[in-house]
Amino acid sequence: MMVHLTIDGQPVEVEEGTTILQAAKKACIHIPTLCYHEDLSIKAVCRICVVEVEGQRLLPTACSTPVSEGMVVQTASPKVLKARRNILELIFARHPQECLVCPKDGKCDLQKVAQDVGMHLDIRYDKQLRHQKEDWSSPAIMRNPQKCILCGRCMEVCNEIQGINVLSKENRGFHTLIAPAYGEKLADTNCINCGQCVQVCPTGALTVHYHT
Ligand code: FES
Incomplete structure (x- = not known):
């Protein structure tokens, strides 16, 4: 059965059971991910892929939430961007910022997500490596x-x-x-x-x- 939803104002039609992340991909809408990997099971532990769904107070994770008929999803609303920044700040509070000398520099998903989200170095949490x-x-x-x-x-x-x-x-x-x-x-x-x-x-x- 096909399900119809709207993502960032764009109508999308996908198979029942598809996740919001897969539906967004179909509509060429990028949602940042970290723990998700298409060849592995969904763990939804990093929460970086949170999105806003109309009528829901909490932000669900796009990688693990299946679509439903009539769903209205925002992938980059102010609430979503604020939550994503906060999640990243918490990750970076435990992550050494030594990208320049890191062997993953340029190939690092975390670095890429930080760039996507427009992360700066002004992290509000104490560094706890x-x-x-x-x-x-x-x-x-x-x-x-x-x-x-x-x-x-x-x-x-x-x-x-x-x-x-x-x-x-x-x-x-x-x-x-x-x-x-x-x-x-x-x-x-x-x-x-x-x-x-x-x-x-x-x-x-x-x-x-x-x-x-
Ligand atoms: S990518 Fe980690 S929770 Fe969705």
Whole structure:
């Protein structure tokens, strides 16, 4: 069955069960995403894709919310942009701002989203980095937990798709970390250096081990 909705004033017709994000894509309307990856399951943890739906007080996430008949969606209303900026500020409060020397510079999803949203360096929250060391033990992959935004893409690709089960969520709340269990170094795990985690990581948390 087809569903009819309006996104940013543009009428869109999509199959029932389509998400707002997919419907917006069909209408060539860009909604920024971080944790979403088209080949992986929807986790909706980063909330950067929030949109405004007429009649709803809370802002739903476009990547996980299915469309419904007559829905009126705003992807860039002042309320949405304010929420997105706030989410980004919270992410950046825990993210080292060293893009110029980061191996992901220019290929980083977080950097791109910050540019899309028009993010400046005036972050209202205190910087609270994870004081975790980089892991250079693997011959192929470098892990920098300070740059992890906990999107879970690496965990899913390693565990569900590759079936290697190297990465898992450790600790809780502020101390949450995606890492090999028991604080092991990557070189001491079953990691086969396939690099799939690097491919899906949206930031510089997992990069190719460089030798320069
Ligand atoms: S991209 Fe939708 S919640 Fe992360």
